[in-house]
Amino acid sequence: MECLYWVLGCLLLAARLPLDSAKRFHDVLGSERHPAYRREHSQLNGWSSDENDWNERLYPVWTRGDARWKNSWKGGCVQAVLTSDSPALVGSNVTFVVNLVFPRCQKEDADGNIVYEKNCRNDSGLSPDPYVYNWTSWSEDSDWGNGTGQSQHNVFPDGKPFPHHHGWKRWNFVYVFHTLGQYFQKLGRCSARVSINTANLTLGPQVMEVTVYRRHGRAYIPIAQVKDVYVITDEIPVFVSMFQKNDRNSSDETFLKDLPIVFDVLIHDPSHFLNESAIYYKWNFGDNTGLFVSNNHTLNHTYVLNGTFNLNLTVQAAVPGPCPPPSPTPGRPTPSLVPAGDNTLELSGISEEDCQINRYGYFEATITIVEGILEIHIIKISNVLMPVPQPDNSLMDFLVTCEGTIPTEVCTIISDPTCQITQNLVCSPVDVDETCLLTVRRAFYGSGTYCVNFTLRDDASLALTSTLISIPGKDPASPLGMTNGALIVIAAIGCLTILVTVIAALVYKKHKDYKPIENRTGTEDKRKGLSAFLNHTKAVFLPGNQEKDPLLKDQPGIL
């Protein structure tokens, strides 16, 4: 009798053993599993419970330190890189993308085979065999290409057959996504993507894990595992960029008084969940100017006081969401009471669940407002007569004024007429006290058109203006090239010469009276201004136009 019990016991054990050792999805995929997952989270559309059995015979399971990982891929390890577009506003879709990174010199070709890149040298030199994995040959060796396609091994780890969409035989990787106690399996190339709708998910951070297998004859071999945290939130993810002309550093949250700051709100909504929503932006700039409500994501605001201000923004959007709890009156009839016609039932269901709720997003910042350089103008450009004739060189004086604070440094960049190729850059400290008025002297080598950029800066601000200037050609043999200094020498030679020279000098002066060709501030419409200049170059060279600027009388130091 005892013996019988013992035999029975053994039989029972033997019968139970395979059951006990049968792996479930949650045993394979993930350390992060909590027993309550399934109860806490609603079913994801198209996903399955990780209580399902895992076919370990077809999809072997290796622990993290298993030595077999080392040989799971020819020539090194495959890395899986998982990214998501989290954070996701509850109700929107969150999308995950896995990309496989192969060892150096390997890539997937158009047929889905893994090949060595041409002319790419790895440690052991160029490969004579172009293929790392010629899966085409494998699938033809096996019954892969069998018309029925129902072979035992063309299945996912849970036994479901591969979907036979176009080209599926060239898809050689099996991706198993796992989160919230559920899994999703997918056949793919070296990249796979999956989206989940977050409408019914719990808020907060979650973990997504992905395991990737590759074909290996009639079975599969794990090649990579990866996980990433994603976040589901009930606050609209909001980013705000702040821009201000003349602001020297756009990332230090310090801005200038009396110039508009342009605020641009970017809502992170990669799945376009808010496409149909009316979005309102409510601004409080913290300077007692009140509440600004706008439906435009860009807005500008000018602070007229210096100091520190706390600005805050609330973004509001009406989105599809759960309906309020049902009223005490009897709800809609249960499905069994509804007369025949599934369509009417579905329609009523949809319309009743089509509720809207307001979602909000918030942004706060503490910004510092300081005084800075607001404007810069070139008010006069004049030629400097040189004591010694210099055939091809010209010295020019630029009279520059500014508004706002007094700059500490002035820089000039001389470049080609397109303002792109720098030829010369000079910076000098500014040493003026009360009035912002400075003369900047710069040399030009050779005739032609030049673009001259002026920047004035102090600790917080940087103002820029740009002008085009034309330096006419000089013929060294002609008296037109003479300067004042030369005139004195000539005076000793004879009156006739002086007369000729004076006349010539007068003519020359008419040609050499420069005026600013373009005198703009800011960065807008530079290109437009430039082409306008090029079209009107002739007009600019009209003689005369001596500026009678009273400021010139007390000409400040030359920089």
Ligand SMILES: *[C@@H]1O[C@H](CO)[C@@H](O)[C@H](O)[C@H]1NC(C)=O
């Ligand atoms: C380099 O290429 C050869 C083929 O020529 C291959 O056998 C070898 O595994 C490759 N080595 C590495 C490190 O990828």
Ligand SMILES: *[C@@H]1O[C@H](CO)[C@@H](O)[C@H](O)[C@H]1NC(C)=O
């Ligand atoms: C890859 O396999 C296919 C099918 O067997 C074969 O036609 C092809 O020649 C193979 N390529 C190489 C380089 O072995």
Ligand SMILES: *[C@@H]1O[C@H](CO)[C@@H](O)[C@H](O)[C@H]1NC(C)=O
């Ligand atoms: C193709 O499938 C049929 C039916 O399932 C089977 O009889 C046949 O042996 C298969 N061919 C190969 C080459 O495996």
Ligand SMILES: *[C@@H]1O[C@H](CO)[C@@H](O)[C@H](O)[C@H]1NC(C)=O
């Ligand atoms: C959201 O994801 C689901 C799959 O879960 C997909 O069917 C649907 O088209 C996606 N919606 C958008 C707007 O991307």
Ligand SMILES: *[C@@H]1O[C@H](CO)[C@@H](O)[C@H](O)[C@H]1NC(C)=O
């Ligand atoms: C969320 O749950 C509701 C109610 O159970 C259901 O009607 C809806 O289809 C679910 N949405 C998603 C995306 O699973």
Ligand SMILES: *[C@@H]1O[C@H](CO)[C@@H](O)[C@H](O)[C@H]1NC(C)=O
């Ligand atoms: C701009 O401000 C940021 C933040 O204060 C600072 O890290 C960065 O170095 C500044 N950049 C420059 C060019 O001064």
Ligand SMILES: *[C@@H]1O[C@H](CO)[C@@H](O)[C@H](O)[C@H]1NC(C)=O
């Ligand atoms: C949302 O708008 C974008 C661009 O305006 C468009 O590409 C996208 O298809 C729209 N998505 C939905 C779900 O309406």
Ligand SMILES: *[C@@H]1O[C@H](CO)[C@@H](O)[C@H](O)[C@H]1NC(C)=O
């Ligand atoms: C926004 O700023 C105003 C005034 O500074 C303050 O009363 C309000 O509480 C702030 N709102 C938030 C959400 O911080």
Ligand SMILES: *[C@@H]1O[C@H](CO)[C@@H](O)[C@H](O)[C@H]1NC(C)=O
């Ligand atoms: C938003 O404002 C900017 C400038 O303030 C303007 O160019 C743009 O057309 C506006 N957009 C809408 C949709 O009103």
Ligand SMILES: *[C@@H]1O[C@H](CO)[C@@H](O)[C@H](O)[C@H]1NC(C)=O
């Ligand atoms: C700022 O807004 C005003 C009107 O609100 C507009 O006239 C001005 O052009 C805007 N400035 C910038 C830099 O967007």
Ligand SMILES: *[C@@H]1O[C@H](CO)[C@@H](O)[C@H](O)[C@H]1NC(C)=O
């Ligand atoms: C505002 O600017 C004035 C003049 O530059 C200065 O005296 C004052 O200290 C500044 N105030 C603050 C709060 O920075």
Ligand SMILES: *[C@@H]1O[C@H](CO)[C@@H](O)[C@H](O)[C@H]1NC(C)=O
């Ligand atoms: C000169 O300033 C203009 C903007 O006014 C800019 O586009 C250009 O790149 C600058 N040129 C150089 C050489 O810095």
